[in-house]
Amino acid sequence: AQKVTQAQTEISVVEKEDVTLDCVYETRDTTYYLFWYKQPPSGELVFLIRRNSFDEQNEISGRYSWNFQKSTSSFNFTITASQVVDSAVYFCALIPDVPYRGSTLGRLYFGRGTQLTVWP
Amino acid sequence: NAGVTQTPKFRVLKTGQSMTLLCAQDMNHEYMYWYRQDPGMGLRLIHYSVGEGTTAKGEVPDGYNVSRLKKQNFLLGLESAAPSQTSVYFCASSTPVTGGYYGYTFGSGTRLTVV
Numbered sequence A: 001a002q003k004v005t006q007a008q009t010e011i012s013v014v015e016k017e018d019v020t021l022d023c024v025y026e027t028r029d030t031t032y033y034l035f036w037y038k039q040p041p042s043g044e045l046v047f048l049i050r051r052n053s054f055d056e057q058n059e060i061s062g063r064y065s066w067n068f069q070k071s072t073s074s075f076n077f078t079i080t081a082s083q084v085v086d087s088a089v090y091f092c093a094l095i096p097d098v099p100y101r102g103s104t105l106g107r108l109y110f111g112r113g114t115q116l117t118v119w120p
Numbered sequence B: 001n002a003g004v005t006q007t008p009k010f011r012v013l014k015t016g017q018s019m020t021l022l023c024a025q026d027m028n029h030e031y032m033y034w035y036r037q038d039p040g041m042g043l044r045l046i047h048y049s050v051g052e053g054t055t056a057k058g059e060v061p062d063g064y065n066v067s068r069l070k071k072q073n074f075l076l077g078l079e080s081a082a083p084s085q086t087s088v089y090f091c092a093s094s095t096p097v098t099g100g101y102y103g104y105t106f107g108s109g110t111r112l113t114v115v
Helices: none
Strands: A001-007 A010-014 A019-021 A025-028 A032-039 A046-052 A059-061 A064-069 A074-079 A090-096 A113-117 B004-007 B012-013 B019-025 B031-038 B042-051 B052-057 B063-065 B073-080 B088-098 B100-104 B111-115
Touching: A010 A019, A025 B042, A032 A074, A046 A059, A046 A064, A046 A074, A074 A090, A074 B012, A090 B042, B004 B088, B019 B031, B019 B088, B019 B111, B031 B052, B042 B063, B042 B073, B042 B111, B073 B088
Parallel strands: A010 A113, B012 B111
Antiparallel strands: A001 A025, A019 A074, A032 A046, A032 A090, A059 A064, A064 A074, A090 A113, B004 B019, B019 B073, B031 B042, B031 B088, B042 B052, B063 B073, B088 B100, B088 B111
């Protein structure tokens, strides 16, 4: 079964604080893809990052960084020096890559999202 | 600009009315999906299509029907709208690309309210 868990429903921080959003996933597949999306108050889904299961290197992009650990099935997202514009709902998601009986090709399995509020 | 276009962006329906949501993509993607987003639930798959003329049920298909008569279009129908179908609907398309990744694109969403 495929499952993505974002245990943090809501997080509030004050501007300039660092914040980490947790994501734990479950899959039987050896090849899969993990994603983070941002949904600002305007409602659209903004793609942030994609990581495949064979690439465990951490990634940093400006104030954003991602820590992928297969040993703990986690793909955590850290925002350094948070800003008010970071306020949004953040979704972690999974695509299992290997089609198997009953699977849905390319379907994204989403976590329930974490609402991040950054106060000035 | 290339991408996924959803029509309409907003709609208010009365209980029992019917409507069709249109999704159009111009990227020649094989796969198309309809998701619904409800507060605290993330996005859940309603129906999907792996090619022209084929559709299948996702996680929450009850009360919806779909059709994919043309590769670029994926229609989501509500035959008799219910308040429980008040939600934000997202269409997406994807295709396998070199390296095994599914290139994935979302539409901007349709906010539907059923009163």
